[in-house]
Amino acid sequence: MTKTLLKNIALYRNHIVEEGKNLVITDDRITAFPATADGDYDVVIDGKGMLATPGFVNTHNHIAMTAFRSYADDMRLMDWLEKKIWPAEAKLDGDIVYAQARLGIAEMLRCGTTSFADMYFFMDDVARAVEETGIRAALSRGLTGITPNAQAALQENKDLFRTWHRRGDGRITVMFGPHAPYTCPTAYMRQVVAAAGELGAEIHMHLSETKGEVETVRKEYGKSPIAWADDLGVFDCGCLAAHCVWVDDDDIDILAAKHVRVAHNPGSNLKLASGVAPVPKLLEKGVIVGLGTDGASSNNNLDIMEEMHLAALIHKADTFDPLVIPAEKAVHLLTEGGAKALGYSDIGKLEVGWKADITLIDREGLHWYPKNDTLSLLAYAANSFDVDTVFVNGKLLLQNKEFTTLDIEKIKYEAERSKEKMLSSLS
Amino acid sequence: MTKTLLKNIALYRNHIVEEGKNLVITDDRITAFPATADGDYDVVIDGKGMLATPGFVNTHNHIAMTAFRSYADDMRLMDWLEKKIWPAEAKLDGDIVYAQARLGIAEMLRCGTTSFADMYFFMDDVARAVEETGIRAALSRGLTGITPNAQAALQENKDLFRTWHRRGDGRITVMFGPHAPYTCPTAYMRQVVAAAGELGAEIHMHLSETKGEVETVRKEYGKSPIAWADDLGVFDCGCLAAHCVWVDDDDIDILAAKHVRVAHNPGSNLKLASGVAPVPKLLEKGVIVGLGTDGASSNNNLDIMEEMHLAALIHKADTFDPLVIPAEKAVHLLTEGGAKALGYSDIGKLEVGWKADITLIDREGLHWYPKNDTLSLLAYAANSFDVDTVFVNGKLLLQNKEFTTLDIEKIKYEAERSKEKMLSSLS
Numbered sequence: 001m002t003k004t005l006l007k008n009i010a011l012y013r014n015h016i017v018e019e020g021k022n023l024v025i026t027d028d029r030i031t032a033f034p035a036t037a038d039g040d041y042d043v044v045i046d047g048k049g050m051l052a053t054p055g056f057v058n059t060h061n062h063i064a065m066t067a068f069r070s071y072a073d074d075m076r077l078m079d080w081l082e083k084k085i086w087p088a089e090a091k092l093d094g095d096i097v098y099a100q101a102r103l104g105i106a107e108m109l110r111c112g113t114t115s116f117a118d119m120y121f122f123m124d125d126v127a128r129a130v131e132e133t134g135i136r137a138a139l140s141r142g143l144t145g146i147t148p149n150a151q152a153a154l155q156e157n158k159d160l161f162r163t164w165h166r167r168g169d170g171r172i173t174v175m176f177g178p179h180a181p182y183t184c185p186t187a188y189m190r191q192v193v194a195a196a197g198e199l200g201a202e203i204h205m206h207l208s209e210t211k212g213e214v215e216t217v218r219k220e221y222g223k224s225p226i227a228w229a230d231d232l233g234v235f236d237c238g239c240l241a242a243h244c245v246w247v248d249d250d251d252i253d254i255l256a257a258k259h260v261r262v263a264h265n266p267g268s269n270l271k272l273a274s275g276v277a278p279v280p281k282l283l284e285k286g287v288i289v290g291l292g293t294d295g296a297s298s299n300n301n302l303d304i305m306e307e308m309h310l311a312a313l314i315h316k317a318d319t320f321d322p323l324v325i326p327a328e329k330a331v332h333l334l335t336e337g338g339a340k341a342l343g344y345s346d347i348g349k350l351e352v353g354w355k356a357d358i359t360l361i362d363r364e365g366l367h368w369y370p371k372n373d374t375l376s377l378l379a380y381a382a383n384s385f386d387v388d389t390v391f392v393n394g395k396l397l398l399q400n401k402e403f404t405t406l407d408i409e410k411i412k413y414e415a416e417r418s419k420e421k422m423l424s425s426l427s
Numbered sequence: 428m429t430k431t432l433l434k435n436i437a438l439y440r441n442h443i444v445e446e447g448k449n450l451v452i453t454d455d456r457i458t459a460f461p462a463t464a465d466g467d468y469d470v471v472i473d474g475k476g477m478l479a480t481p482g483f484v485n486t487h488n489h490i491a492m493t494a495f496r497s498y499a500d501d502m503r504l505m506d507w508l509e510k511k512i513w514p515a516e517a518k519l520d521g522d523i524v525y526a527q528a529r530l531g532i533a534e535m536l537r538c539g540t541t542s543f544a545d546m547y548f549f550m551d552d553v554a555r556a557v558e559e560t561g562i563r564a565a566l567s568r569g570l571t572g573i574t575p576n577a578q579a580a581l582q583e584n585k586d587l588f589r590t591w592h593r594r595g596d597g598r599i600t601v602m603f604g605p606h607a608p609y610t611c612p613t614a615y616m617r618q619v620v621a622a623a624g625e626l627g628a629e630i631h632m633h634l635s636e637t638k639g640e641v642e643t644v645r646k647e648y649g650k651s652p653i654a655w656a657d658d659l660g661v662f663d664c665g666c667l668a669a670h671c672v673w674v675d676d677d678d679i680d681i682l683a684a685k686h687v688r689v690a691h692n693p694g695s696n697l698k699l700a701s702g703v704a705p706v707p708k709l710l711e712k713g714v715i716v717g718l719g720t721d722g723a724s725s726n727n728n729l730d731i732m733e734e735m736h737l738a739a740l741i742h743k744a745d746t747f748d749p750l751v752i753p754a755e756k757a758v759h760l761l762t763e764g765g766a767k768a769l770g771y772s773d774i775g776k777l778e779v780g781w782k783a784d785i786t787l788i789d790r791e792g793l794h795w796y797p798k799n800d801t802l803s804l805l806a807y808a809a810n811s812f813d814v815d816t817v818f819v820n821g822k823l824l825l826q827n828k829e830f831t832t833l834d835i836e837k838i839k840y841e842a843e844r845s846k847e848k849m850l851s852s853l854s
Contacts, residue, residue, distance in 0.1 A: 027797045066796070070803035074753035100797075109792040209749075270740035273806070300807035301794040306736075313697035316743065320638075322700040326501035366534040367728040369493070370527075370846035380698070380727035385812035403621040412796045419797035421481035 002027055002394070004178065008038040009047030009360065010374065012054075012335075013350050014223060015328045017374040018089030023052060025356040028394035029054050043427065047360060047398070051374060051386055053331070055114025055136075055357035057338025058304045060204075060263035062120045062142070063104035064097040067419050068297035077272065085297070089219035091425045097122035099418035101129035102411050104386035107302045107405075109135060109397055112359035112387035117240060117292070117342055119204050121153070121179040125159050131168040131405060136357065138240070138342045139164065140177030140204040145188025154191060160200050173343070175240065179223045180206040181217045184308050186232065193233045202238035202343055205229070207302040208251065209243035210274050228253035235260050240341055242292065244278045247271055252278070254287050261288040264333070268294030278280055280315050280324040290338030305384040308334040312379045327379035360389035362401075429454055429821070434464040436474030437637065437801065439481075439762075440777050442755050450479060452783040455821035457597065459779060461794025472826070478801060479817055480758070481775050482541025482563075484691035485731045487631075487669040487690035487719025489547045489569070490531035491524040504699065505658065514725065518852045524549035528556035529838050534729045536562060536824055536833075539814035544667060544690065544769055546604040546631050548580070549784040550587050558595040561824050562834060563784065565667070565769045566591065572615025581618060586624050594800030596854045598820055600770070602667065607633040607651045608644045620660045629665035629770055632656070636670035637701050646712065646753035655676035662687050664809065667685060667704070667768055672696055672704045679705070679712050680829035688715040688768035691760070693737035695721030707751040708744050710846050717765030732811040735761040739806045754806035777779035787816035789828075 004025040005091050011021040013032070024041070026034040037044070048377055065232055072084035108116060115136035123141045130137045141157035144150060161174040170187070178184045182190065193401055208225045210283040217225045226247055229235060235258035242263040247255065255262065266278055282289055285345050291307040312330035325333075339348025339357075347355045364372070367381045390398035397404055431452040438448040438460070451459040451468070464471070499511035512798035524547070527587040535543060542563035545553060549570045557564045570585035571577060603612045603623040611619065621629055635641055635652045644652045652675055656662060662685035669690040674682065682689065691704055709716055718734040720726050739757035743749050752760075766775025776783045790801070794808045822829055 002592050067725040068799075069753075069794075069797065070799040070801075070808060073800065073803040073807060074750055076749060085571040085792070101795060103796055105586060110793060148682070270744040271749070273743040273747050275744055292669070300803065301810075302809065303529045303794065306810075309733075310737075310740075313694060313737075317697040318700055322503060322698070325500055327497075364839075366530060366835070366839065367496075367730065369530055369842045370495040370496065371843060372495075372846075373500065374497075376727065380500060381497060381723070383728075383730070383733075383810055383812065385810065408793070412729060412791075412793065416798060419799075 002043070003041045004036060004043040005039070005041040006045050006047050006052060007130065009220050009352060010049065010051045012331070015332070017051065021056035023350065024031055025391065025394050028356055030350060030352055030354050030356050044180050044390065047344045047350045049130040049363060049377065051361040051363055052350060053357050053361065054339065054350055055390065055392060056112045056304045057290055057342060057348070058108055058113045058116035058266055058293055058302065059240065059338050060294055062295035063116070063118050063120045063126060063300065064092065064120050064122070065098040065133070065295030065297045066100045066104045066415065067092070067264065067422060068098060069300045071297065073300070081388040088422060088426060091422045094122045094125040096418040096422050098129055099124035099414040101126045102133065103135045103372065103415040104296065104302055105129055105135050105406060106403065106406055106411050108304070109403070110387065110389055111303045111305055111384035112361070113304050113340055113389060114265050114357040114390060115339070115342060115347065123156070127160070127164045127172055129231055130172055130359050134392050134395050135169040136392055140175040143176065143178045143192060144183040146183055146184045150188060154195060159221060160207065163399040168324070171394055175202045175204045178203065178205050180209070180213065181228060181269055183212055189227070189234070193237060202240065203234050204242070205234065205238045206243055207241040208246045209245050210239045215244045221400045224248065224251050226254050230258060231252050232393065238343060243269065243274070243277065244282070245275045247278065247353050250285065252282060255282065255287045256285040259288070261290065263292040263341060264289050264311060265292040265294040265307070266314055267307055268298045270310070270314070271298055276314055277317045279311065279375065280319055283329070288337060288340045290341030291333050303384045304334065305382060308379060325375040356391050356394040358391040359387055362386050398427055429470070429548060430468045431470040431472065432466070432468040433472050433474050433479060433597050435476060437476065437478045438777060439478060439758065442759065444478065445620045447504055450777065452818065452821050455783055457777060457783050458777055467517060472816065474765060476790060477676070478788040478805065479777060480786050480788065481762040481766065482729045482774070482819060483539045483761050484717055484769060485535055485540045485543035485720055486667065486717035486765050486768045487547045487692055487721055488531070488543050488729065489722035490543070490545050490553060491519065491527040491547050491549070492529045492722030492724045493527045493842065493850060494665070496520070496727045498724065500727070507642055515853060518849045519549065521549045521552040521699055523845040523849050525552035525556055527843040528553045529560065530730055530842035531723065532556055532560045532562050532596065533830065533833055533835060533838050535731070536817055536830070537814065538730045538732055538811035539788070541679060541784040541786065541817060541819045542628045542729050542766070542769060543772065545632055548585070551590070553586070554591045554599055557599055561819050561822050563598040563819055565631065566603055567602040570603065570605045570619060571610040573610055573614050581622060581810060584624065585622055588628050592628070594671045596820055602631045604667065605630065607634050607640065609676060614746065616659050616661070620664060621671045623664045624680070629667065630661055630663065631667040633670055634668040635673045635736050638673050651675065651678050653681050653776040657681050657685060665691055670696065670701070670704065671709070672702045674705065679709060679714065682714045683712040685788055686715070688717065689771070690719040690768060691716050691738060692719040692721040692734070693741055694734055697741070698725050699739070703741055703745045708740065711755070715764060715767045716760055717768030718760050730811045731761065732809060735806060747748070757806040758802055783818050784822040785818040786814060789813050789815040
């Protein structure tokens with residue numbers, strides 16, 4: 001048993017911040033908020049006025065796409081896919097995905113992220129990177145029904161579940177990852193839903209990302225992507241729906257009624273010119289929303305605090321209402337909203353008995369002065385370099401802005417090496 | 428004479444990046460790009476693969492409003508002004524403004540900003556902070572014609588010009604700062620334009636920020652704010668127009684024909700729910716555009732790299748065109764566009780004979796890996812903590828991410844002390 005005391009911290013709980021608090025971690029859980037710092041502990045960390053929040057959650061990623069970060073920007077979607085991404089993706093292997101996943105995980109931890117949802121391929125290698133690095137993840141094998149490997153991929157997702165679900169001290173969960181309505185025809189989706197149902201797995205899927213997608217699906221099926229997915233039973237499995245930019249009132253009613261959790265990716269939606277998701281309306285109707293970066297190729301970083309900042313800003317202009325997504329709501333999306341979106345029931349709040357996924361934020365940067373409202377400073381003024389300390393599952397992974405376990409120079413070297421390997425096999 | 432060599436740098440020039448270059452600064456100017464690092468220099472800085480860009484320019488600020496950073500967020504504009512900001516502003520004095528200006532200047536330098544435009548009051552104290560800290564600035568006294576101090580303020584702006592224009596080794600320029608069409612009636616504006624014309628000063632003014640402003644002006648004057656300002660001769664003085672969110676095609680034609688320079692403030696426009704300025708159209712018509720943070724009370728930081736990132740993202744979604752404001756254009760807005768917006772003719776490019784306002788960017792962060800396109804990484808993935816070194820007017824003000832001349836602990840202390848002084852006089 002290991003007992004760690006975080007003393008002298010500001011504590012974000014119940015949507016407010018309280019100064020001068022103490023927090024005890026016993027093994028992987030939060031076990032007390034003692035009034036004083038007295039007592040016997042294995043480790044004592046002086047928070048020096050830092051702010052403790054639940055670890056940040058990145059609800060939508062394709063982590064190995066760090067390989068394509070700034071590799072091919074400012075292109076039209078189909079040009080980008082056909083000329084650059086698909087040919088390069090065909091050259092990926094487990095070695096490259098593993099190296100890129102380690103890079104992406106390190107970047108996320110550095111930004112205060114303690115758990116993420118991922119959908120890609122060579123997912124055994126992503127799972128291995130997750131297990132080794134200590135982060136928490138909900139992993140899914142990206143599935144498309146229109147490619148020759150459709151059945152093999154579905155089998156891989158089943159195997160991924162059997163091999164990795166609840167592994168890594170419970171940090172890894174596995175979902176099924178049907179890519180999108182326009183790449184997963186109805187018959188294939190029925191197979192996916194059946195497989196997920198059989199294993200008791202949830203589903204992570206892109207839904208209603210672009211106007212074009214919604215038009216295509218309406219033309220083909222006579223209904224919206226949301227209604228189509230609902231009719232197929234996708235939401236009955238438990239579903240994390242990425243994007244939901246082009247959802248109408250009927251769609252939102254379905255999302256709310258079926259407890260679908262939405263991964264909102266403001267940076268990616270802006271960069272790809274997809275649009276702005278109706279997040280204020282989703283929240284008003286009680287839909288659970290978390291934040292995601294999407295892959296680094298369409299962002300181009302994995303900085304979830306930047307997504308919080310975008311979420312706090314863009315919906316105000318989109319609705320012409322300066323009161324939507326106020327600071328405390330933005331911080332909620334970053335933490336508890338994200339944890340709920342990933343299906344966690346004991347993560348996303350700092351409470352006794354809950355998992356010790358904790359981010360400590362340094363408030364000594366110039367942009368934190370003068371000391372006015374802390375939550376507002378966090379939502380509107382902070383940046384991810386303020387993240388000082390990160391615990392996942394009770395383990396200290398970042399302290400004083402340095403990694404405690406990862407060899408960052410090696411991670412950068414391997415990311416570069418494996419990217420060069422991919423590029424050289426292209427030419 | 429002091430000669431400084433920056434060696435082994437990547438150089439952003441003519442919209443591209445070249446690796447392995449050297450740059451020589453002699454006193455306040457760039458004097459050579461030698462092929463080798465040989466020779467006699469007073470100072471040699473090894474750039475170790477860092478990227479050198481022209482110093483960043485923040486084209487619109489109310490710097491002392493750092494006092495109100497996160498002081499009153501998530502409120503409606505008139506509530507915010509009437510209940511919080513105006514009562515607090517009435518308690519400001521030169522001491523408070525000086526301390527807050529030093530805080531804001533330090534924050535801007537830390538983010539790679541080498542020059543800024545400001546409009547506020549107690550501007551002698553802001554000028555003093557600019558002179559002492561070494562940053563470059565275009566300062567104006569905020570003027571409103573509907574308050575009792577209208578004539579006194581105009582006189583202050585004249586005095587500011589006579590006292591400070593071209594002072595601080597030429598780093599300080601002074602403009603006139605009529606606040607906005609709805610606070611400066613026509614008769615007052617005629618006085619302002621006459622005073623500016625007499626002194627050969629330019630004008631810095633908020634124009635067409637909100638839909639409500641345009642409606643009010645059209646109702647009162649039968650024309651748009653842009654047409655109204657043009658008819659009054661504002662643009663003939665040389666004009667930096669802040670915001671220009673609600674400009675139509677006729678307005679844009681005027682802005683282009685009269686060489687008006689636009690300060691684009693995406694963060695502030697989003698946060699206040701003002702809207703999204705038609706920047707792609709402004710650029711297409713040849714209007715000069717730079718980036719601004721606006722005051723810290725409506726942002727809430729002074730991080731101009733974040734504004735670049737916003738500018739690179741939001742116009743894509745606003746126009747549903749993923750090709751608008753590509754990476755190189757975003758970087759141009761941050762540097763040369765901003766410098767032109769402030770009226771500088773030998774700042775904003777890294778060229779022989781131009782002023783040595785230079786920002787060096789560390790490319791070793793995880794989000795800079797793998798090494799794909801540098802400009803794309805700068806526009807889409809970087810953040811202001813990557814800023815490593817800053818020169819203004821040939822003087823080294825930041826190195827290894829630390830200030831070389833400013834006492835940051837004292838600046839933070841004074842910012843907090845002076846804010847508390849303001850708050851205590853309110854109660």
